[in-house]
Amino acid sequence: MEHSEIKNLLSPYLDGELGETEVRALEDHLSQCAECAARLDALKALDGSVQMTRLKTPPEGYFEFFPAKLRARIRSEGRAFRSIQRVEARLARVRVGATVFVVLMAFGIGVIYGQRGLPVKRPRFSPIPLASRQPALGHVVRDRADVSEEEELESTDLVGSRISKEPAGAAEEIEVREKRGEPRVVPGDVTEAVKVAASPDAYDESRSAREEDAEGVTGGWAAPSGLEIAGEKKGEAADPEEVYTVANLAQLQRDYDKAIDGYARVVETSPGTELAAGAQFQINVLKAAVDTRDAAETLRESAEMWEEYIGSYPRSDLVPTACDFYTQALYSIAQKTQAKPDVENAIRAIEDCSSRLKDKSPTGFQDKLKELKKYLDS
């Protein structure tokens, strides 16, 4: 065996990893070669030095307490897993709720959009034209006795109102709108109304029109005081139309609870009227909105929970999942409110998680950031 070959075998020889033949050949060589024998001794001494660096002095009680500490972490992670399942279930509910809300709002907006341009004396901002002023809701609710059971099933809309297929005056309305180049919406036709309202242009136009209306008409006149003006404060019986108007204002100011309160008073004080039917419709729509607002609260709770989890277990395998839930919750909130602090908060969270996850960041992060930054710019 060559001297150079022997040199390479010294390390495995020291570790007892050579076969019998190799050991014999190497030991023969070592008995004749002082250089290799010295080299082997040096390697043995080196191993001794390495062994001296062994550190086995953790703080007192460390080994004794470790199993309990680990068990606590296993339990906490078990809870976190269950939380994920809960949050997933919640988010699924939120998604269903949000879908219902969007459809309901789209329907409402569709009706509004379909009605735009029709003669409205006042209030010009009313999302559902007042029954006493025009027949907008006249075709929505009919006397039960007039509707066959089959017809009733076919025409029951999402909020439980019954809608007739061919409302009186529909053909004339369509003709008027077509002349103006407006979308073809048959009053009472939910499918078409939703389709039209769901188009981004229709939605944006309708929303901005409503916001302008709200600003122009309310001019700082807060809905709660409006409700008072409507009669409550004076201790007089409030005019249902006035209450409807004020509730409408509250709705435009996104004070949904006040708006529901106002509409409920209309339903209570003028039962069986078209105005009450309109108010009931608004209540249904607004309740869906309130559910969504509550869902936003759930999202906030969820975001807080995941933020805490990431902070507590920064090295856990669940961190990418936690980051995903955390950023998704804040992103959803920002999308809903588009309020600067919420948008900034979501951006910050996504950036933090990106730097934490690095190349493991979900690809959707960049798209979300882009969209959020657009909100800020606008």
Place this chain on the structure above:
Amino acid sequence: MGSYDEVSDSHLAELASSGELEAFDELVRRYHRKVYALASNMLKDHDAADDICQEAFMRAYRALGRFRKGASFYTWIYRIATNLCLNYLRDRKRLVRMEEAPAAALSLSDSQEDCAERGELIEKVNEALEAIHPKYRIALLLRVNEGLSYAEISEVLGIPKGTVMSRISRARESLKSLLE
């Protein structure tokens, strides 16, 4: 937990995966010191070594369902811990010295002068160990300090036996030239 004394590692792993936490505790008791020794030798920092131990056992716990029947639990846990150590070193790119380490390694019977000399030597060896590539260092530490065979190291590191041999040889050569 005396009742588990005679139970094999793979049976304990099986029991733990079916939800028997005490069986997992026993596995932790059996291998925690070894995993800690490896991590603290690699990282020279108690807190980091503790983090590695926790994470290694947590990962093992989560993956118990996938643990191959008849496989060696200790090479598996070493493998997890080793990868975590290498990741840690790659991420942090620095080592935090465990200040009390040299003193702790000294024997009480040594004279003060010997202690000082040995302390210096340990310091030098630590510096040299830190200077060599972590891939070589871990192979050497698994062999010299943990007493694993080449076959076991091969399983822990997921590399062929021949590569284990050459990494350990290179680690020794590098250390030797750094200390000369």
